[in-house]
Amino acid sequence: MAIFVDEKSKVLIQGITGREGIARTRLMKDYGTNVLAGVTPGRGGQDVYGVPVYDAVEEAVENVGPIDASVIFVPAAAVKNAALEALAAGVKLLVIVPDRVPIYDVLDIAAAAKDAGARFVGPNTLGLLSPGKAVLGMIGGRAERAREWFQPGPVGVSSRSGGMTSAIAYYLSRAGFGLSTIVHVGGDSIVGSSHPEVMELFERDPETKAVAMFGEIGTTQEERVADLIEQKKFTKPLVAFIGGKAAKSGTRFSHAGAIVDGNRGSYESKVRRLREVGVHVVDAVADIPGRVAGLLAGNK
Amino acid sequence: MARLYEYQSKILLREGGLPVPEGAVASSPAEARAIAERLGRPVVLKIQVWVTGRAGLGGIQFADTPAEAETKAAALLGMKVKNYVVERVLVEEKLAIETEYFAGIIMDDEAKAPLLVFSSVGGTGIEEIARRRPDRVVRRLIDVRTGLRGFEALNVVRKAGISGPALVPLSDLLTKLAAVARNADARSVEINPLVRTVDGRILAADCHLVVDDYAVYRHPELGIEIAREFDRPPTELERIAYKVEEKDHRGTFYFLQMADQPEPDETLIGFHGAGGGGSMMSMDAVLARGFKIADYCDTSGNPPASKVYRAAKVILSQPGLKGYFSSGSGVASQEQYNSARGLVKAFAEERLAIPAVLRLGGNCEEEAIRILGAYLQDLPARVEGYGRDDPPEKCAARLAELIAENRGAVHEIRPMEEPRLPDCAYTFATLTGRLSIDHSRCLHCASKGCLEACGRKILEADAEGLPVLAIPEAEAKKGKCTECLACEIFCRFHEQQAIHIELPIPGLKEYRDRLRREMK
Numbered sequence: 001m002a003i004f005v006d007e008k009s010k011v012l013i014q015g016i017t018g019r020e021g022i023a024r025t026r027l028m029k030d031y032g033t034n035v036l037a038g039v040t041p042g043r044g045g046q047d048v049y050g051v052p053v054y055d056a057v058e059e060a061v062e063n064v065g066p067i068d069a070s071v072i073f074v075p076a077a078a079v080k081n082a083a084l085e086a087l088a089a090g091v092k093l094l095v096i097v098p099d100r101v102p103i104y105d106v107l108d109i110a111a112a113a114k115d116a117g118a119r120f121v122g123p124n125t126l127g128l129l130s131p132g133k134a135v136l137g138m139i140g141g142r143a144e145r146a147r148e149w150f151q152p153g154p155v156g157v158s159s160r161s162g163g164m165t166s167a168i169a170y171y172l173s174r175a176g177f178g179l180s181t182i183v184h185v186g187g188d189s190i191v192g193s194s195h196p197e198v199m200e201l202f203e204r205d206p207e208t209k210a211v212a213m214f215g216e217i218g219t220t221q222e223e224r225v226a227d228l229i230e231q232k233k234f235t236k237p238l239v240a241f242i243g244g245k246a247a248k249s250g251t252r253f254s255h256a257g258a259i260v261d262g263n264r265g266s267y268e269s270k271v272r273r274l275r276e277v278g279v280h281v282v283d284a285v286a287d288i289p290g291r292v293a294g295l296l297a298g299n300k
Numbered sequence: 301m302a303r304l305y306e307y308q309s310k311i312l313l314r315e316g317g318l319p320v321p322e323g324a325v326a327s328s329p330a331e332a333r334a335i336a337e338r339l340g341r342p343v344v345l346k347i348q349v350w351v352t353g354r355a356g357l358g359g360i361q362f363a364d365t366p367a368e369a370e371t372k373a374a375a376l377l378g379m380k381v382k383n384y385v386v387e388r389v390l391v392e393e394k395l396a397i398e399t400e401y402f403a404g405i406i407m408d409d410e411a412k413a414p415l416l417v418f419s420s421v422g423g424t425g426i427e428e429i430a431r432r433r434p435d436r437v438v439r440r441l442i443d444v445r446t447g448l449r450g451f452e453a454l455n456v457v458r459k460a461g462i463s464g465p466a467l468v469p470l471s472d473l474l475t476k477l478a479a480v481a482r483n484a485d486a487r488s489v490e491i492n493p494l495v496r497t498v499d500g501r502i503l504a505a506d507c508h509l510v511v512d513d514y515a516v517y518r519h520p521e522l523g524i525e526i527a528r529e530f531d532r533p534p535t536e537l538e539r540i541a542y543k544v545e546e547k548d549h550r551g552t553f554y555f556l557q558m559a560d561q562p563e564p565d566e567t568l569i570g571f572h573g574a575g576g577g578g579s580m581m582s583m584d585a586v587l588a589r590g591f592k593i594a595d596y597c598d599t600s601g602n603p604p605a606s607k608v609y610r611a612a613k614v615i616l617s618q619p620g621l622k623g624y625f626s627s628g629s630g631v632a633s634q635e636q637y638n639s640a641r642g643l644v645k646a647f648a649e650e651r652l653a654i655p656a657v658l659r660l661g662g663n664c665e666e667e668a669i670r671i672l673g674a675y676l677q678d679l680p681a682r683v684e685g686y687g688r689d690d691p692p693e694k695c696a697a698r699l700a701e702l703i704a705e706n707r708g709a710v711h712e713i714r715p716m717e718e719p720r721l722p723d724c725a726y727t728f729a730t731l732t733g734r735l736s737i738d739h740s741r742c743l744h745c746a747s748k749g750c751l752e753a754c755g756r757k758i759l760e761a762d763a764e765g766l767p768v769l770a771i772p773e774a775e776a777k778k779g780k781c782t783e784c785l786a787c788e789i790f791c792r793f794h795e796q797q798a799i800h801i802e803l804p805i806p807g808l809k810e811y812r813d814r815l816r817r818e819m820k
Contacts, residue, residue: 077517111413243580
């Protein structure tokens with residue numbers, strides 16, 4: 001088991017013939033991801049590392065059958081259309097890699113995904129990886145690195161930073177703790193699957209015994225994880241690090257934001273709320289494996 | 301976040317059919333007078349700067365006559381408020397306010413939808429008022445598929461305790477506000493206060509709208525110079541850096557200056573992060589070490605070597621640096637030799653005399669560290685590369701040691717060098733620069749190692765064995781030459797220094813020249 005993706009998931013790549021599309025198709029294929037098709041309008045009939053390219057998602061589905069997940073590498077301005085196209089073709093999981101996707105486009109995608117009963121990860125994400133099974137996106141960069149850095153096992157990782165997703169997963173693997181799934185939720189303020197949504201999936205995954213979370217100042221994601229724990233909707237051991245302790249606050253809350261969220265979003269608010277509900281908040285990322293070790297030992 | 305000024309926000313409101321006070325913006329006292337004459341009644345003059353609490357700062361003045369408006373405008377224009385100099389004043393009809401409300405639309409990251417906030421009490425200190433009177437504040441998520449519908453807006457206003465003649469105009473205004481927010485790609489918009497005047501008009505007396513940075517490209521009409529939020533006007537160096545980013549969308553380059561003048565006992569360093577989370581963690585580590593950072597810079601998302609090079613050149617255009625610290629997450633997915641080559645070209649050109657600690661952990665870090673070691677040995681100061689097993693705290697400590705060994709020597713800003721290549725050099729354009737090869741020097745080259753070094757194999761030997769493009773020039777310019785800098789670095793350090801890749805940074809030469817003159 002893993003969350004979001006395993007070795008059987010049928011995968012499509014949108015924007016497969018672009019700079020990133022080509023490079024990451026190779027990573028995903030080499031890693032063992034079940035990539036069945038790619039799409040670039042106007043490039044139908046070509047192939048990329050043996051993956052057939054179609055002009056449209058609908059055409060890909062007609063040829064290779066239903067698709068479980070689509071990884072999107074098209075330019076930011078074209079992301080909304082690509083995402084809606086995949087949802088219309090019945091794809092239930094989107095991984096939206098590009099950054100700079102306009103917020104209202106993300107909101108439109110979110111509404112369409114909700115209607116379709118689908119999920120999406122990103123935008124502005126490196127993607128996700130279930131060690132030994134599959135990678136969606138670009139985590140690891142190259143398959144041999146991804147195999148070397150990330151070992152399978154019982155720890156889930158959820159991170160707001162792409163680089164830190166890899167870093168935490170690597171430090172855990174190096175310390176002898178394998179990983180169930182590692183997820184970069186995306187660096188933007190509005191993302192399809194935020195920390196609390198990922199925690200709910202980890203809660204349901206029997207393979208995941210503990211979770212490490214990399215949070216950051218801004219948004220209410222970490223506070224909402226604390227709310228979940230309080231409501232007993234997430235019950236597994238959680239170790240967290242919050243970045244931005246010393247950062248000069250760049251985001252001035254709007255009045256409306258302050259009315260709605262109060263102090264939520266600050267470093268202090270996140271750490272306080274998480275500690276209140278028993279989360280192990282560490283002061284250095286390097287301390288995560290040690291804490292996880294203690295929790296796994298103490299926890300059945 | 302690209303903030304609009306009040307007067308710009310009000311133009312958008314007016315275009316969206318919302319009622320705003322009559323008036324216009326003035327950038328001279330004479331213009332202010334003319335606007336007041338046209339209005340023909342008492343006016344208010346409001347400074348156009350991004351600060352809150354303008355009234356308390358003396359930034360809001362009233363005038364009964366056009367002559368008085370001119371005098372008051374003369375006093376306001378040029379006034380220094382926090383980090384801003386007042387360049388414009390908004391001249392509007394003076395309102396006789398009876399009631400103040402509040403209306404705003406922000407993004408709800410949990411619901412993934414716009415959230416309307418309406419309060420039947422408004423004005424200064426709205427947060428406090430809302431805390432004391434929660435019954436007067438109504439929130440409603442907006443469905444992006446339908447927009448805010450009339451009946452939904454009506455219920456919002458009604459639930460805030462409003463009935464009678466204000467009910468319908470307020471509801472109508474909220475519906476239009478939601479449409480304005482959507483059309484302008486507003487990350488947030490606020491009308492505070494939203495007022496009813498004694499003669500019964502509903503008007504947006506003040507308005508702040510922030511455009512989503514990522515959607516600025518859809519709004520050339522807004523004339524946004526830098527699509528990022530600053531609590532001060534951008535510095536000249538930030539403008540220069542932003543122009544680089546604007547023209548090259550491979551990876552991202554973010555540059556923000558943090559400190560101008562360090563105290564004598566402080567150690568100022570240039571900060572070059574990679575990736576949001578990794579940069580933030582690394583910055584926390586250097587700040588905890590007691591360093592003061594001159595800038596916060598982030599190159600990430602698989603940037604080409606040329607972008608990292610430009611970032612380093614911009615960072616090294618800041619006076620007073622005693623060290624250079626580069627660090628990301630430690631386990632980057634991108635191939636780190638690109639960053640290493642960008643830094644090598646920049647540091648070699650600068651003949652860097654302050655120590656640098658470069659934490660380049662990630663894909664191909666061994667190659668990246670080897671590149672640094674091979675090519676930066678002969679610099680006046682030490683440059684050390686570290687990998688994924690070296691935590692940022694350790695690297696920050698190492699930089700402190702190196703700075704002490706270097707006796708705290710301060711970085712000298714050098715003039716930008718002009719490439720010295722003969723006119724007859726073989727040359728072609730790349731996506732953001734120009735690659736030139738002096739074939740007369742190639743005659744002395746035994747290895748032709750540039751052909752081997754070229755990452756995309758776009759160089760080949762011609763009939764005489766000289767390196768030339770193996771692909772059409774147009775393809776190189778479109779990006780087939782990835783500006784990986786490998787050919788230049790090979791040639792510079794192993795062969796005849798025949799290859800030069802010019803990567804212009806518009807404005808940086810003039811900036812450095814001026815800085816050098818000022819420092820003398």
